[in-house]
Amino acid sequence: MTNPVLGIDQRVHTESRQNAMEIIGLNGEPLVECGTSLPVLKYTEDGFFHVPVIKGLPIHHHPDELAGFVQNKSITMFNATIPFPTSAERPRVVFANKAFIDLAEQGLPEHSEDWPCAWVTVKDQGVQMFATCASENVAKKWLDACAKIILEKFDQTITSAEHESGIDRESLHRYADIALCAATNRSLRFRLWVRYCAMMKPEKVRRMFDTLFNKEFTRCPWENFQERVNRFVEQLRIHPAGIAQP
DSSP states (O other): OOOTTSGGGTOOOOHHHHTTEEEEEEESOOOSSEEEEOEEEEETTTOOEEOOOSSSOOOEEOGGGHHHHHHTTSEEEEEEEEEOOTTOSSEEEEEEEHHHHHHHTOOOOOSSSSOOSOOEEBSSOSSOEEEEEEEHHHHHHHHHHHHHHHHHHHHHHHHTOSSGGGOOHHHHHHHHHHHHHHOOOHHHHHHHHHHHHHTSOHHHHHHHIIIIIHHHOTTSOHHHHHHHHHHHHHHHHHOGGGOOOO
């Protein structure tokens, strides 16, 4: 049910209305360790909320409808609300669980002009997950910085091994997987994909290429990607400490 008083204009967002909004959750369900999503906004004066859309004006919903959106996982709620950051350009919810934060060893960014909102916890995730809201560019920059740290930790773990048999491939595969959840920079993502697949059983690499990698890097043929992965794997066999930086 939508508010019949809204009419066809669906409450155009004036600055005064934005000042009366708060973020109650994120769009969809966070299924990975970290990432971004569109914020779900609620008007403080009447409790009406809207699920965000990329284009066009959002449809506003009555407070009684909120439970249904949460139940069907269209919305994931926070344990506390966040004031809507009117200064943020293309505001996005940034979420990260404790495993990602610990692996990146970054900690959560402190309150600043770039990070105008406090971090809150996300409801019903099974693991401790934090979220806030910031400009899209700021969010991507932080996630890329974290992904790069994890990539460097991946390489340092390999180079510290005295022999290939001392490499924990399962743990390193997990490192690359988590970093891929965060990374947005294409060059960084390519390097992570090489490492991710290098830690897989060879017979599974082609399927990963067809189902995921090639959808992202459409101009990279299988033969080129296979060569990069095989080169990385071969360097591990020869001498872990001698790996290059593909």
